[in-house]
Amino acid sequence: MEADRDAALHAVSAAVLAVTRHLSVHEVFQVIVRAAAQLLDARYAALGVPDDEGSFAEFVVEGVSDEEWNRIGPLPRQHGLLAVMLREDKVQRLADVRRAPAFEGWPTAHPVLRDFIGVPIRDGDDTLGIIFLANKRQPGGFTDDDEERLILFAAHAAIALTNARLYERNRELTVIEERARLARELHDAVAQKLFSLRLTAAAALAAADPRSELERVQTLAKEALVELREVIFELRPAELAGDGLAESLRKHVQVLDRVWGAGRGRRTAVRFEGEELTLPPATEAVVFRIAQEALYNALRHGDPCTVTVRLEPGLLEIRDDGVGFDPAEASRDGLGLASMRERAESVGGVLTISSSSSGTVVRLEVPA
CATH class of the missing domain: 1.10.287 (Helix Hairpins)
Incomplete structure (x- = not known):
């Protein structure tokens, strides 16, 4: 049993570190909180990152639904037991948190917490945040082994949070x-x-x-x-360096799907299909720009009901069910088709466009 729990700890910690490069800081918090709750078999878990104004810049919970969270109200302040945990570099493990000297109550809609364990997440002398769990599902409350596991987990979480912050800062730069x-x-x-x-x-x-x-x-x-x-x-889109080609296209498509056609009487559905793949940076930039141009042309001039972007190794395809056009005429009308072909050729790719009254298909083939 103990060996299984220790193996689970290391597996969960490794997973947290593995996803750091691909998630935002907030998403990493969510992974950490969920993993901690699973590790110690707790019903509730939370992670708070303090700000400089007496509150929390981030406060992520597990075990509380969105509706319950909305009823609870504003984020907690740095007071009571939370303040003690931020101020003191020690674990807080309590059989009943309501009996702690520093306990100051909670909002009416707050779930009732009983057995409690909390650990500061530290990077050297800096307290990055606090992670705490409550209401262990098995009778008897949190044990010495639970405390040891959570301390080790907090050390892993500190590495993950630091890496995620550095990653986001690099994206901002x-x-x-x-x-x-x-x-x-x-x-x-x-x-x-x-x-x-x-x-x-x-x-x-x-x-x-x-x-x-x-x-x-x-x-x-x-x-x-x-x-x-x-x-x-x-200019290579900045998001490509951080999110990768597939995720950048997916986000771009999601935005278009939300906003295109608003106020026009009929909304166009824009969809993305595909998974992340590895291409040279110059090729990624070309694929992304051609996708943007093809989407713009389809939405602006084709009046489609649906546009689908498909990405797979060696192939980008943008397909719409719009009114179609004559590619020869369009080249003279400034739809950017010549520029798209030149860009494709610059990375050894081939761009083909077929169009009829039932829609248009733009296919870009590049070295995979």
């Missing part, structure tokens, strides 16, 4: 760097062109025969538009 790069690219590649456009337009207003100057304005405007599109499409 990536977004900031991407924005800075975008600003530089826009300034260098487009701002000068727009300045020339402004001067030429001013010259056209002052000219006796402005036709040649207006033609120059038109040319500059087209060049500025082309350069702007190139800048935007060359």
Whole structure:
């Protein structure tokens, strides 16, 4: 029995560490709390991360439904037993938490807690948070073995939380760097062109025969538009570095599914099918951008009821049931098809587009 419990502890801890790279900090909290409750066979578990204002920046619970949580009310403050646990670097194990000197009660809708065990989650001298469990399902309350397991589990949780925070911070820095790069690219590649456009337009207003100057304005405007599109499409989406191609596409599709067609009388269903796969960063960026362009074209011009994005090794497919179009005509109308093909060729891919009155299929084949 003891060997099974110890094996379960290490398996759960390993799972927490394994998922850290793929989940947000809040999601890692949820995994930790759920795993701790399973490990000690407790009905309730919670993890709180203090803020600098006397409350908690995060407070995640297990064993309480969303409805119950809403009835309980605002997040707890750093008072009572929670304050003691944050202030003192020691385990709190109680046969009945209601009899503890620091106990100060709880809201009316709060579940009744009896036997209790809590451990601070520490990183060196810093207290990252506290994890506590209550109401062990087996009679007799929490034991010395439970305390030992929870202390070891808290040490693993500290590593997981630290890694998750570093991971999210790195993602935030990536977004900031991407924005800075975008600003530089826009300034260098487009701002000068727009300045020339402004001067030429001013010259056209002052000219006796402005036709040649207006033609120059038109040319500059087209060049500025082309350069702007190139800048935007060359920037690798920041979310790809953090979430990966499949998850980035899934999130993009979910947003479109929620918002497209709102206020238009008929909503378009946008769906994603596929699992994560590994591609070179340049290829991921091309696949993502072509998917964006194809989705935009389908939703804006095809008037479909359903659009499905399918991703599998070596293949991206965007299929819609819209009105279709003539690809030859569309290339001249500015739907970005030539740019999509050029992007596909830049990574050794092949883009094919078939369309009829019953819908359109965009297929991108890339080296898997």
